[in-house]
Amino acid sequence: MSPLLTVSPHFRRPAALLTATAALILTALLAACSGDGPHYALKNIEGLVPALDFRLTNQDGQAVTAADYRHDIVLLYFGYTQCPDECPTTLTTLANALHTLGSRASQVRVLFVSVDPRRDTTAVLKRYVSNFGPEFVGLRGDPSELTALSKRYRIAYHYEAPDKYGNYEVDHSSAIFVFDGRGRARLLGQSDDTAQEVASDLRRLLAST
DSSP: OOOOOOOOOOOOOOOOOOTHHHHHHHHHHHHHHHHSSSEEEEEEEETTTTTOOOOOETTTTEEEEEEEGGTTTHHHHHHHHSSSHHHHHHHHEEEEEEEHTTTGGEEEEEEEEEEEEOOOOHHHHHHTTTTOOOTTEEEEEEEEHHHHHHHHOOOOOOEEETTTTTOOOOEEEOOOEEOOSSSSSEEEETTTSOOHHHHHHHHHHHHHO
């Protein structure tokens, strides 16, 4: 199990994106206010988001699909390895949440989908996710696969203009989609959710599996 992680408190949110994720959060909030279901710290999106479905390449260069992660609780997050703050902060929060689960963390997978596949090769992804723990898996796809997946979950990303050295940043949605062991979308998290909130909800999902 990975030790508890910390990162610098300096944090810059990505630039505002024209994305349906915000609308999805609002819909989830309204549903949560009117429903009689169990209370979660994260947003309850059951029935609002498509089931987990993808075909991508993992950090070891192997073709994988959503079926490879059935029976695990899956946290799906879109980002990129050269992200200066949003991604490492969010992934550290998730790693700290998993750390509190003890042996049950082995039943959870964090799928980190790169929105910058040009720079995020399988080798780069493997080095990056290894910093957060064995439950983290790096995934990448070709442009058409990435576009299809981003449309499925209504997330957005935008490449900034490169500097004179060719370096660039990628603005991207910060949503964390949580799927149960049957691949059903259950919860929606954001980068400002705490490790304690995430861990509490994961325990509830694990107990119901």
